[in-house]
Each structure stands twice: as structure tokens, then as C-alpha cells.
Amino acid sequence: DGGITQSPKYLFRKEGQNVTLSCEQNLNHDAMYWYRQDPGQGLRLIYYSQIVNDFQKGDIAEGYSVSREKKESFPLTVTSAQKNPTAFYLCASSRGTDSPLHFGNGTRLTVT
Amino acid sequence: DQQVKQNSPSLSVQEGRISILNCDYTNSMFDYFLWYKKYPAEGPTFLISISSIKDKNEDGRFTVFLNKSAKHLSLHIVPSQPGDSAVYFCAASIGENNDMRFGAGTRLTVKP
Numbered sequence: 001d002g003g004i005t006q007s008p009k010y011l012f013r014k015e016g017q018n019v020t021l022s023c024e025q026n027l028n029h030d031a032m033y034w035y036r037q038d039p040g041q042g043l044r045l046i047y048y049s050q051i052v053n054d055f056q057k058g059d060i061a062e063g064y065s066v067s068r069e070k071k072e073s074f075p076l077t078v079t080s081a082q083k084n085p086t087a088f089y090l091c092a093s094s095r096g097t098d099s100p101l102h103f104g105n106g107t108r109l110t111v112t
Numbered sequence: 113d114q115q116v117k118q119n120s121p122s123l124s125v126q127e128g129r130i131s132i133l134n135c136d137y138t139n140s141m142f143d144y145f146l147w148y149k150k151y152p153a154e155g156p157t158f159l160i161s162i163s164s165i166k167d168k169n170e171d172g173r174f175t176v177f178l179n180k181s182a183k184h185l186s187l188h189i190v191p192s193q194p195g196d197s198a199v200y201f202c203a204a205s206i207g208e209n210n211d212m213r214f215g216a217g218t219r220l221t222v223k224p
Contacts, residue, residue, distance in 0.1 A: 033211075033212070040121070042116075042217050045212070096210060098143075098205075100146055
């Protein structure tokens with residue numbers, strides 16, 4: 001059954017610790033994306049990757065890092081430099097130009 | 113700066129009537145527009161899309177209208193059903209990048 005898997009669903013971390021969110025897809029999509037959702041602000045683009053070993057910053061990349069070593073995987077690291085890391089994080093993939101995004105079910109990160 | 117705006121945070125309609133959700137954008141380079149539906153604690157699911165060469169696209173009960181001169185798109189749901197109750201996001205992207213920008217969302221409630 002094809003889709004996008006984000007794990008874990010809930011994640012708790014102490015302030016000052018880096019944390020990595022997992023995103024795996026078996027849709028054979030070239031492009032992958034990370035968004036952050038905060039109440040009343042919709043989805044904001046953090047990073048996206050159109051091909052393996054290449055990625056671009058979105059609108060709110062500061063304090064985040066990504067890698068794209070495999071087509072299927074696009075992990076997001078939330079570093080201690082991110083001022084407000086508590087949020088709902090969504091990973092997505094697409095075939096490419098003019099194609100809808102397919103989303104995972106998200107990871108809710110809470111940093112205290 | 114938010115390039116895609118949904119100015120109505122919520123909308124309530126009676127079952128069987130029409131729901132009209134609105135979206136405005138500021139970047140005239142956007143050429144692909146989409147609507148997504150989202151339930152709590154889940155990822156958005158794709159509903160319908162339209163490219164900038166069209167002004168209308170229809171899929172069953174859902175119709176998207178695009179007015180390029182006004183930089184405005186709308187989603188019409190006819191007839192509305194209680195199962196349509198969710199948050200609806202509009203999104204837009206530019207050409208090859210497909211780096212989609214989302215609005216803040218409109219919460220639709222369809223009353224039986």
C-alpha cells in the first residue's frame with residue numbers, strides 16, 4: 001500500500017536537544033517537502049527536495065536541516081537553534097511539476 | 113509575507129446548500145492552484161486542482177474557479193454534506209519548482 005510514513009506520531013524533547021523527524025515514501029516520487037503547521041498560520045514550507053542529494057530552503061528554514069541521500073527518505077532535524085520548535089510537522093511528496101502533494105499524517109513535536 | 117491568503121477562518125452552512133470557500137494570492141507567477149481538505153491530527157488530502165490556463169475545473173460536487181486578473185480562486189461544494197466538515201486549505205505553486213505555498217485554512221462546518 002503506497003504512501004508516506006512519518007514517525008513517530010508524537011515526540012517530546014527537552015530544550016537544547018536536536019531531534020530528527022523521519023519521513024519515508026514508497027510512491028517513487030522525486031520531490032519531497034517539509035511543512036510546519038501552527039494554529040491559525042496554515043502550512044509553512046521549511047525545506048524541499050526535487051531530487052536526491054539536492055534540497056532548497058523554504059520560507060522558514062532557520063534552525064532546521066535536512067538530507068536527501070535516498071529517494072525514499074527525507075529526514076528533518078530540528079536543531080537547538082530553532083526558537084519555537086513546538087509544532088505539528090508534515091512531510092509530503094510529489095511526482096514533480098504541477099502535481100499535487102501527498103502528505104503523511106504528521107509528527108507533533110513538543111519541546112519543553 | 114503570506115503569498116496565499118484565506119481571509120475567512122470559518123464558514124458554516126446547512127446540509128444540501130452550497131459552500132463557497134475563497135482564496136486570494138499575491139504572486140502573479142503562480143500557475144498551479146489546489147485545494148486540500150484536512151482533518152485534525154492528519155495530513156491534508158488533495159481535493160481538486162486547476163492550472164492557470166483554465167478558469168474552471170469540476171470534479172463531482174467540487175468546482176474550483178480561477179480569476180487570474182483578480183488573483184482569486186474559490187471552491188464550490190454543491191450540495192454540502194456533513195462529512196465535508198473539515199479545514200480546507202488552498203495552495204499555489206510556480207512552474208518547475210512545485211514549492212507549494214498554502215493559505216491559513218478555512219474551517220467548514222456543515223450542519224445537518
